[in-house]
Structure formats: C-alpha cells, structure tokens
Amino acid sequence: MPEARIIKFTEALKEATDQMMEIDKNIFVVGLGVTYKNGADGTTFGLKSKYPERVFDVPNSEGGWTGMAVGAAINGLRPIVHHGRVEFSLLAADQIFTQAAKWNYMFGGNNNVPIVFRINVGRQWGNGPQHTQALYGLFGNVLGLKVVIPGTPRMAKGLLVSALRDKNPVVILEPRWLFQVKQDVPAEIYGEPLHKARVAASGKDITVVAYGDGFIAAHEALSLIGEKVGVELIDIVSLNPIDYETIFASVKKTGRLLTVDTTNSAFSIGSQVISKVAQQKSLQLREAPTSVSCPNVPCPTSTALTEFYYPTKVDIANVVLRVMHEPTITRALTFEELHLAPTITIP
Amino acid sequence: MTALLDVYRKMFLIRTAEEELVALYLKEKIMSFVHFYIGQEAVAVGVCDALKKEDKVLGNHRSHGHYLAKGGDLKKMICEMLGKENGSSRGKGGSMHMIDRSVNFVGSTPILGSVVPLACGTAFEQKYNNKNDVTVAFLGDGAFEEGIVYETLNLAALFKLPLLLVVENNLFSTNSKLKDRRSDAHHVEKIVTGFGLTYVKADGDDYQGVFEKAKKLVAGARTGSPAVLECMTYRHMAHSGPIFDEEYREEDVVEKRLEKDPIKKMRQIVLDSGISEKEIAGVEDDIKKTVRDSIDFALNSAYPSKESLYTDLYA
Numbered sequence: 001m002p003e004a005r006i007i008k009f010t011e012a013l014k015e016a017t018d019q020m021m022e023i024d025k026n027i028f029v030v031g032l033g034v035t036y037k038n039g040a041d042g043t044t045f046g047l048k049s050k051y052p053e054r055v056f057d058v059p060n061s062e063g064g065w066t067g068m069a070v071g072a073a074i075n076g077l078r079p080i081v082h083h084g085r086v087e088f089s090l091l092a093a094d095q096i097f098t099q100a101a102k103w104n105y106m107f108g109g110n111n112n113v114p115i116v117f118r119i120n121v122g123r124q125w126g127n128g129p130q131h132t133q134a135l136y137g138l139f140g141n142v143l144g145l146k147v148v149i150p151g152t153p154r155m156a157k158g159l160l161v162s163a164l165r166d167k168n169p170v171v172i173l174e175p176r177w178l179f180q181v182k183q184d185v186p187a188e189i190y191g192e193p194l195h196k197a198r199v200a201a202s203g204k205d206i207t208v209v210a211y212g213d214g215f216i217a218a219h220e221a222l223s224l225i226g227e228k229v230g231v232e233l234i235d236i237v238s239l240n241p242i243d244y245e246t247i248f249a250s251v252k253k254t255g256r257l258l259t260v261d262t263t264n265s266a267f268s269i270g271s272q273v274i275s276k277v278a279q280q281k282s283l284q285l286r287e288a289p290t291s292v293s294c295p296n297v298p299c300p301t302s303t304a305l306t307e308f309y310y311p312t313k314v315d316i317a318n319v320v321l322r323v324m325h326e327p328t329i330t331r332a333l334t335f336e337e338l339h340l341a342p343t344i345t346i347p
Numbered sequence: 348m349t350a351l352l353d354v355y356r357k358m359f360l361i362r363t364a365e366e367e368l369v370a371l372y373l374k375e376k377i378m379s380f381v382h383f384y385i386g387q388e389a390v391a392v393g394v395c396d397a398l399k400k401e402d403k404v405l406g407n408h409r410s411h412g413h414y415l416a417k418g419g420d421l422k423k424m425i426c427e428m429l430g431k432e433n434g435s436s437r438g439k440g441g442s443m444h445m446i447d448r449s450v451n452f453v454g455s456t457p458i459l460g461s462v463v464p465l466a467c468g469t470a471f472e473q474k475y476n477n478k479n480d481v482t483v484a485f486l487g488d489g490a491f492e493e494g495i496v497y498e499t500l501n502l503a504a505l506f507k508l509p510l511l512l513v514v515e516n517n518l519f520s521t522n523s524k525l526k527d528r529r530s531d532a533h534h535v536e537k538i539v540t541g542f543g544l545t546y547v548k549a550d551g552d553d554y555q556g557v558f559e560k561a562k563k564l565v566a567g568a569r570t571g572s573p574a575v576l577e578c579m580t581y582r583h584m585a586h587s588g589p590i591f592d593e594e595y596r597e598e599d600v601v602e603k604r605l606e607k608d609p610i611k612k613m614r615q616i617v618l619d620s621g622i623s624e625k626e627i628a629g630v631e632d633d634i635k636k637t638v639r640d641s642i643d644f645a646l647n648s649a650y651p652s653k654e655s656l657y658t659d660l661y662a
Contacts, residue, residue, distance in 0.1 A: 028475070058502070059498070059501055059502065059505065061495075061498030061499075061501065061502065063464065063494070063495040063498055064464050064467070064495055064498030064499045064501070064502050065464075065498075065502060066464070067461065067463070067464025067465055067467065067468065067495065067499070068464050068465075068467045068468040068471055068499070068502055069468060070464070070465060070468055071464060071465035071466060071467055071468020071469045071470075071471065071472070072468040072469070072471045072472045072475070073468070074453060074454070074465065074468065074469065075403075075453070075468070075469050075472040075473075076472065077471075077472050077475060094458055094461055094495075095461065095464065095465075098458055098461070099456060099458070099461055099465060103454070104659055104660070104661065104662050105439060105659050105660050106436060106439055106440045106444045107435075107436045107439070107440055107444060107446045107454060108434070108435070108436040108437030108438070108439045108440065108659055109437065109658065109659035109662070110662070111446065111448070111454070112661075112662030143660060144660055144661070146661070167661075167662040168661045168662055
C-alpha cells in the first residue's frame with residue numbers, strides 16, 4: 001500500500017493544474033489575483049514563479065478577460081479561467097453562456113472551445129446575499145457547457161485533469177465550503193469522468209442524491225443514521241449531462257429517494273432528479289420522493305440567521321429516518337459545525 | 348498594393364452577392380435574419396487587403412462582406428443562409444454566424460461587442476505562440492457603446508496584443524441616431540488613445556484611404572501596438588432585412604448614399620486608371636454568373652437531416 005497523501009481540496013486543485021501545465025504548454029491560468037502568493041485560495045499557489053509567462057493577473061474586467069480566454073481557446077489554447085465568486089462570473093455571462101457554450105454548435109462542429117471555467121460557489125461565513133449564491137441550476141441549464149461539482153479532494157483533482165483533457169468548455173463549480181476538507185489523493189495524474197455520478201456508499205433502503213457541500217453533509221449524516229438504515233449515497237458530480245442511469249439503478253433497488261440541495265429548491269438539481277425519477281414508472285417508488293434544500297430567500301450574513309439556512313447533517317439524517325419510519329435523533333450542532341468550513345479528513 | 352481591377356472585383360462580388368440575396372430574401376428563400384452590408388464594401392476590402400492570409404478576422408452580425416473580403420467560400424456562405432447541409436455551419440448558424448477557418452475567418456457573432464474580447468483572445472494566442480500575425484475585429488458604432496469594448500481596449504494595450512479593431516460607423520444603431528446615444532462631448536479618439544491604443548479615422552467610402560491607413564495600423568499591431576480604425580460609412584438598407592426604411596434618417600438620405608457609393612467610386616477609379624469599360628463589364632458579368640451559379644448550387648443543395656439537430660453540441 002502506498003503511503004497516504006492527505007491533502008486539502010485546494011491543494012488537489014493546485015496539483016492538477018501544476019501537473020497538467022507541465023505536460024501541456026497550451027494551458028495558461030487567468031483570473032483576479034491568481035499570481036498572488038496564496039492566489040485563488042491557494043489553488044494557484046506557486047504557479048506564477050514556476051510558469052512566469054503562463055499565469056496572468058488581470059484588471060477588474062471579467063467580461064473582457066473571460067472573453068479573451070474564450071477567444072484564445074477558439075484558437076487552440078487551453079485557458080483555465082478562475083472566478084473567485086460566481087457572482088463575478090456573471091459579469092462574463094455572455095462570454096460563458098452565449099459564446100463559449102454555443103460556438104461549436106452554431107458553427108456546425110469542428111470549432112471546439114477547450115476552456116475550463118473554475119468558479120467558486122456557495123456558502124462561507126459572513127459573505128451574505130451577494131457572495132454566496134451557488135446557481136447550480138443556472139449553469140446546468142446552459143446547453144453546450146459540461147458542468148461538474150467536485151465533492152471531495154480526490155474528485156477535485158480528477159475532474160480538473162479531465163476538464164483539461166476535454167475538447168469542450170467545462171465549468172467546475174467549486175464549493176468554497178469544501179476548501180479545507182482533506183483526503184488521501186493519488187500523487188500521479190488521473191482523470192475522473194466528467195459525465196458520471198458516483199456511488200459513494202451502498203445501501204438497499206434509500207437513495208440519497210447530493211453534491212458538493214451537501215454531499216459532505218450527507219456523508220456525515222451516515223454515521224448519525226447508523227446501521228439500521230441502508231443508505232445509498234450518490235454524488236451526482238455532473239450536471240450536464242446528469243447521469244440518470246446510475247440514479248435510476250439505485251432507486252430501482254431502494255424504492256426511496258431523497259435529494260439534497262445546498263441552494264434554494266426552485267429549479268434545483270434535486271427538483272430535476274425527482275422529476276425524472278417520477279417519470280420512470282418502472283422504478284415503483286415505495287415512498288414519495290423527498291428533498292431538503294435551503295429556503296427560498298437569499299443567504300443572509302448574520303450567523304443568527306444562517307444557523308437556519310443550510311441543511312445540516314442532522315436535518316439530512318432525520319429526513320432519512322422519517323422516510324424509513326424510524327425515530328428521529330436530537331443532536332445540537334456546535335457553532336463551528338454550523339458556521340465554519342469543515343476541516344475533516346474523509347476516507 | 349492589390350491591382351485596382353482585383354479590388355473592384357472583390358467589392359463588386361460582395362455587392363452582387365448581397366443584391367442577389369436580397370432577391371432571394373424577398374422570395375422567402377432565406378429564413379435567416381440578414382443584415383445587409385451594401386454600402387460598406389470599401390471598408391471590408393480595404394482592411395482585408397492590408398492583411399496576409401495567416402492574419403485572422405472576426406466579425407459581427409453584418410459580416411458577409413468581411414467574410415468574402417477575407418476570401419471566404421461564396422457557395423458555403425449562400426448555402427448557410429439557405430439553411431443547407433453544406434453551408435459553412437451546416438445550417439446551424441445562418442447569416443449571423445459566418446465562418447471559414449481555411450482562410451482564417453475565425454467566426455462572426457451577433458451579440459453586440461462580444462467579438463471584441465474574442466478577437467483579443469485570438470490576438471493573445473498569436474502573441475502567446477510568438478506568431479507574427481495580427482487579428483482584426485469588425486464592429487459597428489452601436490457595439491462601440493458596449494462596456495466590454497472598453498474593458499478589452501485596456502486588455503489589448505496592457506498585453507500589447509497584435510489587434511486591430513475596425514469600427515464601421517454607419518451612423519445608426521438599428522434606428523437610433525448617434526446624437527440620441529452620445530453626448531456632444533463624446534470623443535472616440537480620446538477614449539481609444541486614453542487606453543493607450545492608436546486611433547485613426549478614415550472615409551469608409553474610399554477604398555484607397557482605408558487600405559493605406561489599415562496597412563499602417565496592421566504593421567503597428569504586428570509589433571504589439573494595438574489600434575482602432577474608425578471608418579465613416581453608410582449602410583444603404585435597414586438594420587435588418589432588405590428594406591429602405593427612411594423614417595429615421597435625416598442628412599443620410601438615399602441620394603447622398605448613392606452619390607458616395609463606394610462601388611460606383613471604385614469603378615470610376617478603375618476606369619480612370621485606363622482599364623476599358625468593356626473589360627470592367629466583362630469582370631462584372633463573370634461575377635454575376637459566379638453568384639447566380641452559387642445560388643443555383645445552394646438552391647439545389649440538400650437540407651440537413653433531422654439527426655443533425657442533435658450533433659455538434661460537444662466536440
């Protein structure tokens with residue numbers, strides 16, 4: 001057995017970038033502050049000194065430099081575009097949604113755009129309504145993009161490697177909440193499929209479909225639920241396309257479905273999955289599908305309010321237990337568990 | 348310097364192709380938004396004549412002229428406008444999405460101003476790979492009001508990119524006049540030079556002036572000095588479609604446009620250079636025949652199959 005290499009989510013992203021830049025000279029990095037010593041939350045750490053001509057800090061002109069990167073990709077380069085918050089990527093919405101995503105189709109093929117958009121999304125303490133949106137549904141709705149959400153450090157590295165090998169525009173929505181999560185990550189270069197959901201835990205009683213920070217919360221819920229319920233935990237990973245086959249196969253076995261969204265429920269991934277499952281008569285659900293999500297209000301700033309905003313591992317465990325007609329649990333969460341990004345090491 | 352008759356040939360091809368397309372449009376053979384370029388031909392040909400084949404061009408919603416001036420395939424263009432399988436975008440793009448990579452016409456995109464950062468990225472690649480090539484983007488005076496253009500002016504100057512932006516100022520954004528869109532103090536040259544790019548203004552009806560100025564700016568761009576060439580011009584038709592919608596025009600009346608018509612002007616220059624009326628007429632007849640043959644080819648070409656609706660979303 002090789003020695004475990006326990007590294008953080010952000011280090012996994014940095015490692016994938018570094019290793020791929022070594023072998024592919026067409027890769028360059030562009031984004032606000034990516035040249036800083038601890039740039040992009042550490043995900044571009046040390047890259048500027050190693051590749052001085054291939055890492056670019058840029059003016060506060062998201063539309064301009066995102067479009068510049070798309071133009072470079074149209075001509076064969078392989079940019080990594082970093083947006084530290086999803087709200088700022090919206091300043092470049094035309095370039096991502098209407099230019100990069102449509103270019104190959106609208107020119108009848110053979111005009112691919114090999115670009116990776118690394119976009120940080122979601123919760124972080126103190127960030128408030130304009131810095132915590134996740135907008136998964138928005139990105140998932142855009143045709144012509146491949147969209148993935150890494151839920152673990154291992155997936156973060158593998159998905160970024162695959163994105164950098166793909167011919168198409170790939171959006172990686174990186175939940176900021178997971179940046180300090182640690183895992184044993186292989187040192188070598190490896191890719192994870194961009195179009196496959198991942199069965200993270202097997203069980204026969206209920207299928208839980210989650211992603212990103214919701215996946216980690218669901219993963220932690222497993223130990224609260226214990227052995228009495230067999231939970232099949234699916235990390236959906238890809239939003240475009242969604243791997244319905246894996247989900248249907250699981251629900252066929254369990255007959256029960258819970259989806260976990262870490263954003264509001266309107267037009268969410270959970271709603272989409274439930275809709276598709278409901279249309280499959282052959283799945284013969286034993287219980288009505290159910291979901292947990294954030295409320296339909298923006299995420300506020302005060303911890304007195306955010307305490308009630310995101311679904312917790314206890315919430316997820318209790319929905320599972322209720323669906324299974326098992327007694328629910330009571331467990332008070334600490335301030336750290338509720339408000340600070342997890343620093344756990346996952347298997 | 349391209350021979351005068353060759354210049355006229357190119358300009359006349361663009362004019363004739365579009366006039367024939369107007370006829371087709373009126374017969375409802377073109378189910379695609381069409382923005383006609385008639386009246387602006389001297390700009391496309393003047394600028395593209397200042398480029399070498401490796402240099403790249405991107406365009407906007409009104410780009411048939413840019414495409415043909417760069418050497419784009421006429422048959423593929425007409426097939427595309429008719430929605431045929433052998434069109435340049437296999438029927439998925441239409442008039443607003445011209446492309447011919449074989450002559451380095453990288454593509455045209457109709458979202459106002461969007462072509463500017465894409466062209467900037469095209470120039471970025473040329474610099475990144477130490478090529479000695481330049482990129483030209485064509486945009487209109489309307490697009491020049493989009494914020495992303497100013498962002499990109501800054502980027503082009505910052506990164507010293509081999510980029511030339513050609514602003515075709517035809518006085519109207521759809522039907523909106525310049526004076527309804529800009530204050531009296533608005534100053535394109537100050538904006539451009541304020542960001543650190545070179546600015547030159549040209550009479551867009553005058554091929555030779557456009558060519559000489561573009562040539563100089565392209566030479567500068569090749570050494571990392573990006574520039575803007577603003578060409579004052581007229582579009583003869585409405586914003587979209589083959590309509591002479593005159594309501595919103597004031598001094599820009601049809602008579603003035605026809606008097607300043609770049610094709611008419613160029614034809615006179617060719618005549619004055621000693622080339623006979625007969626020789627010119629011969630060239631014109633050849634072009635008319637080429638265009639009609641291309642249209643027949645397109646009319647007889649097959650439509651894409653239903654299956655191709657689902658292809659090409661991803662490479």
